[in-house]
Amino acid sequence: MNGQSIVSMNNVDLIYQSLEGETPALSNISFDVSEGEFIGIVGPSGCGKTTILSLIAGLIKPSPGKVLIDGKEVEGPSPKVGYMLQQDHLFEWRTIMQNVMLGLEILGINNDENRERAMKLLDTYGLAEFKNHYPQQLSGGMRQRVALIRTLAISPKILLLDEPFSALDYQTRLILSDEVANIIRKEKKTALLVTHDISEAISMSDRVMVLTKRPASVKKTYRIELTGDDRSPIELRKAPEFRHYFNEIWKELDIHVS
Amino acid sequence: MSVDTAQAPISEERKRYLKKLKKRRMAIRVTQAAILVLIFVLWEVAASLGLIDSFITSQPSRMLRTLQNLANEGALFMHVSITIAETVVGFVAGTVLGTLIAVILWWSDFVSKVADPYLVTLNSLPKVALGPILIVWIGAGPASIIVMALLVSLVVTVISMLNGFNGVSQDKIKLLKTFGAAKLQVLTKVILPASIPTMISALKINVGMSWVGVIVGEFLVSKAGLGYLIVYGGQVFRLDLVMTSVVICAAAAALMYHGVSWLEKKYIKWSQ
Numbered sequence: 041m042n043g044q045s046i047v048s049m050n051n052v053d054l055i056y057q058s059l060e061g062e063t064p065a066l067s068n069i070s071f072d073v074s075e076g077e078f079i080g081i082v083g084p085s086g087c088g089k090t091t092i093l094s095l096i097a098g099l100i101k102p103s104p105g106k107v108l109i110d111g112k113e114v115e116g117p118s119p120k121v122g123y124m125l126q127q128d129h130l131f132e133w134r135t136i137m138q139n140v141m142l143g144l145e146i147l148g149i150n151n152d153e154n155r156e157r158a159m160k161l162l163d164t165y166g167l168a169e170f171k172n173h174y175p176q177q178l179s180g181g182m183r184q185r186v187a188l189i190r191t192l193a194i195s196p197k198i199l200l201l202d203e204p205f206s207a208l209d210y211q212t213r214l215i216l217s218d219e220v221a222n223i224i225r226k227e228k229k230t231a232l233l234v235t236h237d238i239s240e241a242i243s244m245s246d247r248v249m250v251l252t253k254r255p256a257s258v259k260k261t262y263r264i265e266l267t268g269d270d271r272s273p274i275e276l277r278k279a280p281e282f283r284h285y286f287n288e289i290w291k292e293l294d295i296h297v298s
Numbered sequence: 299m300s301v302d303t304a305q306a307p308i309s310e311e312r313k314r315y316l317k318k319l320k321k322r323r324m325a326i327r328v329t330q331a332a333i334l335v336l337i338f339v340l341w342e343v344a345a346s347l348g349l350i351d352s353f354i355t356s357q358p359s360r361m362l363r364t365l366q367n368l369a370n371e372g373a374l375f376m377h378v379s380i381t382i383a384e385t386v387v388g389f390v391a392g393t394v395l396g397t398l399i400a401v402i403l404w405w406s407d408f409v410s411k412v413a414d415p416y417l418v419t420l421n422s423l424p425k426v427a428l429g430p431i432l433i434v435w436i437g438a439g440p441a442s443i444i445v446m447a448l449l450v451s452l453v454v455t456v457i458s459m460l461n462g463f464n465g466v467s468q469d470k471i472k473l474l475k476t477f478g479a480a481k482l483q484v485l486t487k488v489i490l491p492a493s494i495p496t497m498i499s500a501l502k503i504n505v506g507m508s509w510v511g512v513i514v515g516e517f518l519v520s521k522a523g524l525g526y527l528i529v530y531g532g533q534v535f536r537l538d539l540v541m542t543s544v545v546i547c548a549a550a551a552a553l554m555y556h557g558v559s560w561l562e563k564k565y566i567k568w569s570q
Binding site for chain 1: 467469470472473474475476477478479483487488491492494566
Protein backbone atom coordinates (compact mmCIF):
# COMPACT_ATOMS: atom_id res chain seq x y z
CA MET A 41 0.00 0.00 0.00
CA ASN A 42 2.98 2.26 0.65
CA GLY A 43 3.36 3.05 -3.03
CA GLN A 44 0.13 5.02 -3.35
CA SER A 45 -0.33 6.32 0.18
CA ILE A 46 -0.29 10.09 0.49
CA VAL A 47 0.28 10.15 4.25
CA SER A 48 2.03 7.48 6.19
CA MET A 49 3.30 7.14 9.73
CA ASN A 50 5.84 4.46 10.46
CA ASN A 51 6.42 3.42 14.06
CA VAL A 52 6.07 6.93 15.37
CA ASP A 53 6.67 7.73 19.03
CA LEU A 54 6.30 11.10 20.59
CA ILE A 55 7.40 12.20 24.02
CA TYR A 56 6.72 15.69 25.36
CA GLN A 57 9.47 17.04 27.61
CA SER A 58 8.79 19.41 30.45
CA LEU A 59 10.28 20.38 33.77
CA GLU A 60 7.92 18.01 35.57
CA GLY A 61 9.03 15.07 33.48
CA GLU A 62 8.38 13.20 30.28
CA THR A 63 4.92 12.64 28.91
CA PRO A 64 4.71 9.94 26.29
CA ALA A 65 1.91 10.99 23.93
CA LEU A 66 2.19 8.50 21.08
CA SER A 67 3.59 5.04 21.09
CA ASN A 68 4.42 3.14 17.95
CA ILE A 69 1.77 4.58 15.67
CA SER A 70 1.68 3.30 12.12
CA PHE A 71 -0.93 3.89 9.46
CA ASP A 72 -1.32 4.79 5.82
CA VAL A 73 -3.80 7.05 4.14
CA SER A 74 -4.52 6.79 0.42
CA GLU A 75 -5.27 9.73 -1.77
CA GLY A 76 -8.85 10.96 -1.48
CA GLU A 77 -9.54 9.00 1.67
CA PHE A 78 -11.40 10.45 4.64
CA ILE A 79 -10.03 9.15 7.92
CA GLY A 80 -11.76 9.64 11.26
CA ILE A 81 -9.63 9.47 14.38
CA VAL A 82 -11.36 8.86 17.70
CA GLY A 83 -9.91 8.13 21.09
CA PRO A 84 -10.26 8.91 24.77
CA SER A 85 -9.81 12.54 25.83
CA GLY A 86 -6.24 13.72 25.97
CA CYS A 87 -4.90 10.62 24.26
CA GLY A 88 -2.81 12.48 21.72
CA LYS A 89 -5.13 12.79 18.74
CA THR A 90 -4.10 16.36 18.08
CA THR A 91 -0.46 15.35 18.35
CA ILE A 92 -0.91 13.13 15.29
CA LEU A 93 -2.20 16.08 13.28
CA SER A 94 0.63 18.33 14.53
CA LEU A 95 3.13 15.73 13.33
CA ILE A 96 1.60 15.55 9.86
CA ALA A 97 1.44 19.35 9.74
CA GLY A 98 5.15 19.47 10.53
CA LEU A 99 4.67 21.53 13.66
CA ILE A 100 6.53 18.97 15.76
CA LYS A 101 8.95 16.17 15.00
CA PRO A 102 8.53 12.53 16.03
CA SER A 103 10.83 11.29 18.77
CA PRO A 104 11.72 8.20 16.80
CA GLY A 105 9.80 7.13 13.70
CA LYS A 106 8.92 8.58 10.34
CA VAL A 107 6.09 10.71 9.03
CA LEU A 108 5.84 10.73 5.24
CA ILE A 109 3.81 12.81 2.84
CA ASP A 110 3.92 11.65 -0.77
CA GLY A 111 6.74 9.36 0.29
CA LYS A 112 8.91 12.22 1.56
CA GLU A 113 9.74 12.83 5.17
CA VAL A 114 7.98 15.82 6.74
CA GLU A 115 10.52 18.52 7.55
CA GLY A 116 8.19 21.32 8.51
CA PRO A 117 4.91 22.93 7.52
CA SER A 118 4.10 22.44 3.87
CA PRO A 119 1.47 24.00 1.60
CA LYS A 120 0.37 20.47 0.74
CA VAL A 121 -1.23 20.31 4.17
CA GLY A 122 -4.09 22.47 5.39
CA TYR A 123 -4.94 22.58 9.09
CA MET A 124 -8.33 23.49 10.45
CA LEU A 125 -8.50 24.19 14.16
CA GLN A 126 -11.21 23.79 16.75
CA GLN A 127 -12.06 27.45 16.65
CA ASP A 128 -12.21 29.46 13.48
CA HIS A 129 -9.58 31.96 14.67
CA LEU A 130 -10.59 34.43 12.02
CA PHE A 131 -8.67 37.65 12.56
CA GLU A 132 -11.22 40.22 13.63
CA TRP A 133 -9.23 43.09 12.13
CA ARG A 134 -9.39 41.53 8.68
CA THR A 135 -12.40 41.32 6.42
CA ILE A 136 -13.61 37.89 5.34
CA MET A 137 -11.73 38.17 2.05
CA GLN A 138 -8.55 39.29 3.81
CA ASN A 139 -8.90 36.38 6.22
CA VAL A 140 -9.23 33.94 3.36
CA MET A 141 -6.07 35.40 1.79
CA LEU A 142 -4.01 34.93 4.97
CA GLY A 143 -2.37 31.63 4.03
CA LEU A 144 -1.60 32.83 0.52
CA GLU A 145 0.02 35.98 1.93
CA ILE A 146 2.23 33.98 4.25
CA LEU A 147 3.29 31.67 1.47
CA GLY A 148 3.96 34.73 -0.68
CA ILE A 149 1.59 33.60 -3.41
CA ASN A 150 -1.26 36.08 -3.16
CA ASN A 151 -1.29 36.72 -6.89
CA ASP A 152 -4.32 37.49 -9.02
CA GLU A 153 -4.82 33.88 -9.99
CA ASN A 154 -4.98 32.67 -6.40
CA ARG A 155 -7.09 35.64 -5.38
CA GLU A 156 -9.51 34.71 -8.14
CA ARG A 157 -9.68 31.14 -6.92
CA ALA A 158 -10.24 32.18 -3.31
CA MET A 159 -13.03 34.45 -4.49
CA LYS A 160 -14.53 31.57 -6.42
CA LEU A 161 -14.45 29.36 -3.32
CA LEU A 162 -16.28 32.05 -1.33
CA ASP A 163 -18.76 32.30 -4.14
CA THR A 164 -19.31 28.56 -4.45
CA TYR A 165 -19.94 28.16 -0.76
CA GLY A 166 -22.31 31.07 -0.41
CA LEU A 167 -20.06 33.61 1.29
CA ALA A 168 -19.27 35.96 -1.57
CA GLU A 169 -21.68 38.65 -0.38
CA PHE A 170 -19.90 38.75 2.99
CA LYS A 171 -16.40 39.21 1.63
CA ASN A 172 -16.14 42.77 2.90
CA HIS A 173 -17.73 42.02 6.26
CA TYR A 174 -15.77 41.61 9.45
CA PRO A 175 -15.86 38.22 11.22
CA GLN A 176 -17.92 39.40 14.19
CA GLN A 177 -20.75 40.13 11.80
CA LEU A 178 -21.04 36.43 10.90
CA SER A 179 -22.58 33.52 12.76
CA GLY A 180 -20.46 30.72 14.23
CA GLY A 181 -21.29 28.31 11.42
CA MET A 182 -20.46 30.84 8.71
CA ARG A 183 -17.20 31.72 10.43
CA GLN A 184 -16.13 28.09 10.51
CA ARG A 185 -16.98 27.83 6.80
CA VAL A 186 -14.76 30.84 6.15
CA ALA A 187 -12.04 29.08 8.14
CA LEU A 188 -12.39 26.05 5.86
CA ILE A 189 -12.13 28.22 2.78
CA ARG A 190 -9.06 29.93 4.25
CA THR A 191 -7.55 26.43 4.54
CA LEU A 192 -8.64 25.44 1.03
CA ALA A 193 -7.33 28.67 -0.49
CA ILE A 194 -3.74 27.43 -0.41
CA SER A 195 -4.88 24.34 -2.37
CA PRO A 196 -3.65 21.69 0.06
CA LYS A 197 -3.89 18.04 -0.95
CA ILE A 198 -4.41 16.97 2.63
CA LEU A 199 -6.76 18.52 5.16
CA LEU A 200 -6.30 18.08 8.87
CA LEU A 201 -9.45 18.75 10.84
CA ASP A 202 -8.96 19.11 14.57
CA GLU A 203 -12.43 18.86 16.10
CA PRO A 204 -13.53 21.64 13.78
CA PHE A 205 -17.17 21.56 14.88
CA SER A 206 -16.80 21.21 18.63
CA ALA A 207 -17.28 24.91 19.35
CA LEU A 208 -20.63 24.99 17.55
CA ASP A 209 -24.13 24.22 18.75
CA TYR A 210 -25.59 20.83 17.84
CA GLN A 211 -27.76 21.85 14.88
CA THR A 212 -25.06 23.99 13.29
CA ARG A 213 -22.62 21.22 13.89
CA LEU A 214 -24.70 18.64 12.01
CA ILE A 215 -25.32 20.95 9.08
CA LEU A 216 -21.75 22.15 8.89
CA SER A 217 -20.23 18.68 9.11
CA ASP A 218 -22.47 17.74 6.25
CA GLU A 219 -21.33 20.72 4.23
CA VAL A 220 -17.68 20.24 5.03
CA ALA A 221 -17.78 16.56 4.07
CA ASN A 222 -19.40 17.49 0.76
CA ILE A 223 -16.92 20.28 0.12
CA ILE A 224 -13.98 17.99 0.84
CA ARG A 225 -15.38 15.28 -1.41
CA LYS A 226 -16.08 17.78 -4.16
CA GLU A 227 -12.62 19.30 -3.96
CA LYS A 228 -11.19 15.74 -3.90
CA LYS A 229 -9.07 16.26 -0.82
CA THR A 230 -7.60 13.71 1.51
CA ALA A 231 -8.76 14.38 5.05
CA LEU A 232 -7.98 13.37 8.60
CA LEU A 233 -10.63 14.29 11.13
CA VAL A 234 -9.99 14.21 14.85
CA THR A 235 -13.20 14.16 16.85
CA HIS A 236 -14.84 13.15 20.10
CA ASP A 237 -18.08 12.51 18.31
CA ILE A 238 -18.32 8.88 17.21
CA SER A 239 -21.37 9.54 15.01
CA GLU A 240 -19.58 12.38 13.28
CA ALA A 241 -16.59 10.14 12.58
CA ILE A 242 -18.70 7.26 11.22
CA SER A 243 -20.89 9.45 9.04
CA MET A 244 -18.04 11.41 7.46
CA SER A 245 -15.23 8.89 7.15
CA ASP A 246 -14.17 6.06 4.89
CA ARG A 247 -12.19 4.59 7.76
CA VAL A 248 -12.30 5.22 11.49
CA MET A 249 -9.19 4.73 13.58
CA VAL A 250 -9.68 4.08 17.27
CA LEU A 251 -6.78 5.03 19.50
CA THR A 252 -5.87 3.68 22.91
CA LYS A 253 -5.42 5.76 26.02
CA ARG A 254 -2.19 7.74 26.34
CA PRO A 255 0.38 6.97 25.10
CA ALA A 256 -1.82 6.46 22.08
CA SER A 257 -1.42 3.70 19.57
CA VAL A 258 -3.85 2.49 16.95
CA LYS A 259 -6.19 0.04 18.65
CA LYS A 260 -8.39 -0.86 15.76
CA THR A 261 -9.36 0.49 12.36
CA TYR A 262 -12.85 0.17 10.90
CA ARG A 263 -13.62 0.43 7.23
CA ILE A 264 -16.97 2.15 7.14
CA GLU A 265 -19.36 0.81 4.54
CA LEU A 266 -22.77 2.37 4.86
CA THR A 267 -25.54 1.67 2.38
CA GLY A 268 -27.47 4.57 0.96
CA ASP A 269 -27.78 6.44 -2.31
CA ASP A 270 -27.26 9.82 -0.77
CA ARG A 271 -23.63 10.01 0.39
CA SER A 272 -24.13 13.04 2.61
CA PRO A 273 -23.26 12.43 6.28
CA ILE A 274 -26.69 13.40 7.58
CA GLU A 275 -28.36 10.82 5.30
CA LEU A 276 -25.70 8.21 5.99
CA ARG A 277 -26.60 8.38 9.70
CA LYS A 278 -29.83 6.64 8.73
CA ALA A 279 -28.03 3.65 7.21
CA PRO A 280 -28.85 0.33 8.91
CA GLU A 281 -25.15 -0.39 9.59
CA PHE A 282 -24.63 2.90 11.37
CA ARG A 283 -25.67 1.61 14.79
CA HIS A 284 -23.54 -1.45 14.45
CA TYR A 285 -20.43 0.66 13.86
CA PHE A 286 -21.38 2.99 16.67
CA ASN A 287 -21.68 0.16 19.18
CA GLU A 288 -18.46 -1.47 18.04
CA ILE A 289 -16.45 1.74 18.30
CA TRP A 290 -18.04 2.71 21.59
CA LYS A 291 -17.06 -0.67 23.03
CA GLU A 292 -13.57 -0.35 21.64
CA LEU A 293 -13.10 3.10 23.14
CA ASP A 294 -13.70 1.53 26.52
CA ILE A 295 -14.56 4.77 28.28
CA HIS A 296 -15.07 4.70 32.01
CA VAL A 297 -16.14 7.68 33.98
CA SER A 298 -14.56 7.19 37.31
CA MET B 299 -26.22 38.06 12.99
CA SER B 300 -26.04 41.76 12.50
CA VAL B 301 -25.50 41.32 8.79
CA ASP B 302 -28.77 42.64 7.52
CA THR B 303 -30.06 45.41 9.69
CA ALA B 304 -33.40 45.50 7.96
CA GLN B 305 -34.46 48.70 6.30
CA ALA B 306 -38.02 48.16 7.57
CA PRO B 307 -40.04 51.18 8.69
CA ILE B 308 -39.34 52.12 12.28
CA SER B 309 -42.08 51.06 14.68
CA GLU B 310 -43.63 53.41 17.24
CA GLU B 311 -42.12 51.41 20.04
CA ARG B 312 -38.65 51.70 18.54
CA LYS B 313 -39.14 55.45 18.11
CA ARG B 314 -40.04 55.75 21.76
CA TYR B 315 -37.03 53.63 22.70
CA LEU B 316 -34.63 55.74 20.63
CA LYS B 317 -36.10 58.93 22.01
CA LYS B 318 -35.65 57.69 25.54
CA LEU B 319 -32.00 56.84 24.83
CA LYS B 320 -31.40 60.25 23.32
CA LYS B 321 -33.02 61.99 26.25
CA ARG B 322 -30.88 60.07 28.68
CA ARG B 323 -27.71 60.94 26.76
CA MET B 324 -28.71 64.60 26.82
CA ALA B 325 -29.42 64.45 30.56
CA ILE B 326 -25.92 63.09 31.20
CA ARG B 327 -24.28 65.81 29.09
CA VAL B 328 -26.32 68.59 30.69
CA THR B 329 -25.55 67.37 34.21
CA GLN B 330 -21.85 67.14 33.38
CA ALA B 331 -21.83 70.71 32.09
CA ALA B 332 -23.94 71.94 35.00
CA ILE B 333 -21.49 70.58 37.57
CA LEU B 334 -18.63 72.45 35.90
CA VAL B 335 -20.60 75.67 35.67
CA LEU B 336 -21.83 75.32 39.25
CA ILE B 337 -18.31 74.90 40.61
CA PHE B 338 -17.10 78.03 38.85
CA VAL B 339 -20.18 80.05 39.84
CA LEU B 340 -19.94 79.01 43.50
CA TRP B 341 -16.25 79.76 43.43
CA GLU B 342 -16.83 83.22 41.97
CA VAL B 343 -19.70 84.08 44.31
CA ALA B 344 -17.94 82.78 47.42
CA ALA B 345 -14.85 84.81 46.57
CA SER B 346 -16.87 87.98 45.84
CA LEU B 347 -18.75 87.65 49.14
CA GLY B 348 -15.45 87.15 50.93
CA LEU B 349 -16.42 83.65 52.15
CA ILE B 350 -13.12 82.41 50.80
CA ASP B 351 -9.92 84.40 50.47
CA SER B 352 -9.42 85.01 46.78
CA PHE B 353 -5.76 85.80 47.39
CA ILE B 354 -5.26 82.14 48.26
CA THR B 355 -7.95 80.49 46.15
CA SER B 356 -8.04 82.92 43.24
CA GLN B 357 -11.34 83.49 41.49
CA PRO B 358 -12.72 82.67 38.03
CA SER B 359 -13.08 86.30 37.00
CA ARG B 360 -9.49 87.02 38.02
CA MET B 361 -8.34 83.91 36.20
CA LEU B 362 -10.11 85.18 33.11
CA ARG B 363 -8.30 88.48 33.45
CA THR B 364 -4.98 86.70 33.92
CA LEU B 365 -5.71 84.69 30.82
CA GLN B 366 -6.43 87.86 28.90
CA ASN B 367 -3.25 89.55 30.11
CA LEU B 368 -1.19 86.53 29.18
CA ALA B 369 -2.84 86.46 25.78
CA ASN B 370 -2.21 90.17 25.22
CA GLU B 371 1.44 89.79 26.11
CA GLY B 372 1.59 86.96 23.62
CA ALA B 373 2.93 84.79 26.42
CA LEU B 374 -0.08 82.48 26.64
CA PHE B 375 0.42 80.91 23.26
CA MET B 376 4.17 80.58 23.86
CA HIS B 377 3.82 78.81 27.22
CA VAL B 378 1.00 76.54 26.14
CA SER B 379 2.64 75.55 22.87
CA ILE B 380 5.96 74.79 24.53
CA THR B 381 4.32 72.51 27.07
CA ILE B 382 2.13 70.80 24.49
CA ALA B 383 5.06 70.30 22.14
CA GLU B 384 7.13 68.75 24.92
CA THR B 385 4.24 66.52 25.93
CA VAL B 386 3.51 65.34 22.41
CA VAL B 387 7.16 64.59 21.67
CA GLY B 388 7.58 62.76 24.98
CA PHE B 389 4.33 60.90 24.46
CA VAL B 390 5.12 59.78 20.93
CA ALA B 391 8.71 58.89 21.78
CA GLY B 392 7.63 56.95 24.88
CA THR B 393 5.03 55.00 22.96
CA VAL B 394 7.20 54.22 19.94
CA LEU B 395 10.28 53.33 21.97
CA GLY B 396 8.20 51.35 24.46
CA THR B 397 6.57 49.34 21.69
CA LEU B 398 9.94 48.73 20.08
CA ILE B 399 11.42 47.43 23.32
CA ALA B 400 8.33 45.27 23.86
CA VAL B 401 8.85 43.76 20.39
CA ILE B 402 12.45 42.89 21.26
CA LEU B 403 11.37 41.31 24.55
CA TRP B 404 8.63 39.35 22.77
CA TRP B 405 11.08 38.19 20.15
CA SER B 406 13.59 36.78 22.59
CA ASP B 407 12.23 34.93 25.57
CA PHE B 408 15.74 34.87 27.02
CA VAL B 409 16.15 38.64 26.92
CA SER B 410 12.65 39.02 28.34
CA LYS B 411 13.39 36.75 31.29
CA VAL B 412 16.69 38.53 31.95
CA ALA B 413 15.08 41.97 31.77
CA ASP B 414 12.15 41.09 34.01
CA PRO B 415 13.55 42.11 37.44
CA TYR B 416 14.98 45.31 35.96
CA LEU B 417 11.65 46.26 34.45
CA VAL B 418 9.83 45.59 37.70
CA THR B 419 12.30 47.75 39.62
CA LEU B 420 12.30 50.57 37.08
CA ASN B 421 8.53 50.49 37.06
CA SER B 422 8.27 51.03 40.79
CA LEU B 423 11.03 53.66 40.84
CA PRO B 424 9.57 57.19 40.94
CA LYS B 425 10.97 58.65 37.76
CA VAL B 426 10.95 62.13 39.33
CA ALA B 427 13.91 60.98 41.40
CA LEU B 428 15.94 60.95 38.20
CA GLY B 429 15.29 64.64 37.59
CA PRO B 430 18.55 66.00 39.00
CA ILE B 431 20.53 63.36 37.11
CA LEU B 432 18.84 64.39 33.88
CA ILE B 433 19.67 68.04 34.51
CA VAL B 434 23.32 67.22 35.08
CA TRP B 435 23.55 64.91 32.09
CA ILE B 436 21.35 66.60 29.54
CA GLY B 437 21.17 70.14 30.80
CA ALA B 438 18.41 72.36 32.15
CA GLY B 439 16.37 72.67 28.99
CA PRO B 440 13.54 71.23 26.95
CA ALA B 441 15.54 68.06 26.21
CA SER B 442 15.52 67.12 29.89
CA ILE B 443 11.81 67.73 30.09
CA ILE B 444 11.11 65.53 27.08
CA VAL B 445 13.31 62.78 28.44
CA MET B 446 11.46 63.02 31.73
CA ALA B 447 8.10 62.65 29.95
CA LEU B 448 9.50 59.72 27.98
CA LEU B 449 10.84 57.99 31.09
CA VAL B 450 7.54 58.32 32.93
CA SER B 451 5.61 56.60 30.14
CA LEU B 452 8.27 54.22 28.83
CA VAL B 453 8.31 51.38 31.33
CA VAL B 454 4.53 51.25 31.62
CA THR B 455 4.30 51.07 27.84
CA VAL B 456 6.85 48.27 27.66
CA ILE B 457 5.08 46.23 30.31
CA SER B 458 1.56 46.68 29.00
CA MET B 459 2.54 46.11 25.36
CA LEU B 460 4.49 42.98 26.25
CA ASN B 461 1.50 41.67 28.19
CA GLY B 462 -0.64 42.39 25.16
CA PHE B 463 1.79 40.56 22.85
CA ASN B 464 1.99 37.54 25.12
CA GLY B 465 -1.78 37.51 25.52
CA VAL B 466 -2.38 36.85 21.83
CA SER B 467 -4.00 33.44 21.52
CA GLN B 468 -1.51 30.62 21.00
CA ASP B 469 -3.93 29.01 18.56
CA LYS B 470 -3.81 32.06 16.31
CA ILE B 471 -0.04 31.68 16.23
CA LYS B 472 -0.40 27.95 15.60
CA LEU B 473 -2.69 28.74 12.69
CA LEU B 474 -0.01 30.93 11.11
CA LYS B 475 2.61 28.27 11.72
CA THR B 476 0.54 25.69 9.87
CA PHE B 477 0.92 27.98 6.87
CA GLY B 478 4.67 27.91 7.50
CA ALA B 479 4.91 31.46 8.86
CA ALA B 480 8.32 32.76 9.96
CA LYS B 481 8.67 34.63 13.24
CA LEU B 482 8.63 38.02 11.53
CA GLN B 483 5.36 37.07 9.83
CA VAL B 484 3.88 35.98 13.14
CA LEU B 485 4.83 39.42 14.46
CA THR B 486 3.43 41.46 11.59
CA LYS B 487 0.39 39.35 10.70
CA VAL B 488 -0.96 38.60 14.14
CA ILE B 489 0.96 39.95 17.14
CA LEU B 490 1.00 43.62 16.14
CA PRO B 491 -2.50 43.90 14.66
CA ALA B 492 -4.02 41.91 17.52
CA SER B 493 -2.33 44.28 19.97
CA ILE B 494 -3.73 47.49 18.51
CA PRO B 495 -6.41 47.72 21.22
CA THR B 496 -3.66 47.27 23.84
CA MET B 497 -1.64 49.97 22.12
CA ILE B 498 -4.60 52.35 22.18
CA SER B 499 -5.17 51.81 25.88
CA ALA B 500 -1.43 52.32 26.45
CA LEU B 501 -1.70 55.57 24.48
CA LYS B 502 -4.57 56.70 26.67
CA ILE B 503 -2.58 56.03 29.82
CA ASN B 504 0.50 57.64 28.30
CA VAL B 505 -1.31 60.91 27.68
CA GLY B 506 -1.64 61.33 31.43
CA MET B 507 1.87 60.00 32.10
CA SER B 508 3.50 62.38 29.65
CA TRP B 509 1.74 65.34 31.21
CA VAL B 510 3.07 64.29 34.60
CA GLY B 511 6.55 64.01 33.15
CA VAL B 512 6.45 67.36 31.40
CA ILE B 513 5.01 69.33 34.28
CA VAL B 514 7.46 67.80 36.74
CA GLY B 515 10.25 68.46 34.26
CA GLU B 516 9.19 72.07 33.93
CA PHE B 517 9.02 72.43 37.71
CA LEU B 518 12.64 71.37 37.86
CA VAL B 519 14.34 73.08 34.98
CA SER B 520 12.32 75.29 32.75
CA LYS B 521 12.06 78.93 31.96
CA ALA B 522 8.84 78.57 30.02
CA GLY B 523 5.76 76.42 29.80
CA LEU B 524 2.72 75.78 31.97
CA GLY B 525 4.73 73.94 34.62
CA TYR B 526 7.02 76.96 34.84
CA LEU B 527 4.04 79.31 35.19
CA ILE B 528 2.66 77.16 38.01
CA VAL B 529 5.94 77.10 39.92
CA TYR B 530 6.65 80.76 39.26
CA GLY B 531 3.10 81.74 40.27
CA GLY B 532 3.48 79.77 43.48
CA GLN B 533 6.80 81.38 44.33
CA VAL B 534 5.55 84.95 43.87
CA PHE B 535 2.19 84.07 45.43
CA ARG B 536 0.14 84.81 42.33
CA LEU B 537 -2.48 82.12 42.71
CA ASP B 538 -4.38 83.54 39.73
CA LEU B 539 -1.52 82.48 37.54
CA VAL B 540 -1.28 79.06 39.19
CA MET B 541 -4.99 78.30 38.90
CA THR B 542 -5.21 79.55 35.33
CA SER B 543 -2.30 77.35 34.30
CA VAL B 544 -3.78 74.32 36.04
CA VAL B 545 -7.08 74.80 34.24
CA ILE B 546 -5.30 75.16 30.90
CA CYS B 547 -3.36 71.98 31.68
CA ALA B 548 -6.57 70.09 32.42
CA ALA B 549 -8.18 71.31 29.22
CA ALA B 550 -5.16 70.45 27.08
CA ALA B 551 -4.77 66.98 28.63
CA ALA B 552 -8.46 66.27 28.09
CA LEU B 553 -8.18 67.37 24.47
CA MET B 554 -5.22 65.07 23.90
CA TYR B 555 -7.09 62.17 25.46
CA HIS B 556 -10.04 62.76 23.19
CA GLY B 557 -7.67 62.96 20.25
CA VAL B 558 -6.52 59.42 21.03
CA SER B 559 -10.14 58.27 21.39
CA TRP B 560 -10.88 59.80 18.03
CA LEU B 561 -7.95 57.92 16.47
CA GLU B 562 -9.28 54.74 18.02
CA LYS B 563 -12.74 55.21 16.54
CA LYS B 564 -11.35 56.16 13.19
CA TYR B 565 -8.89 53.33 12.74
CA ILE B 566 -10.43 50.38 14.52
CA LYS B 567 -13.52 49.78 12.48
CA TRP B 568 -13.62 46.14 13.37
CA SER B 569 -13.69 46.55 17.12
CA GLN B 570 -17.14 48.11 17.23
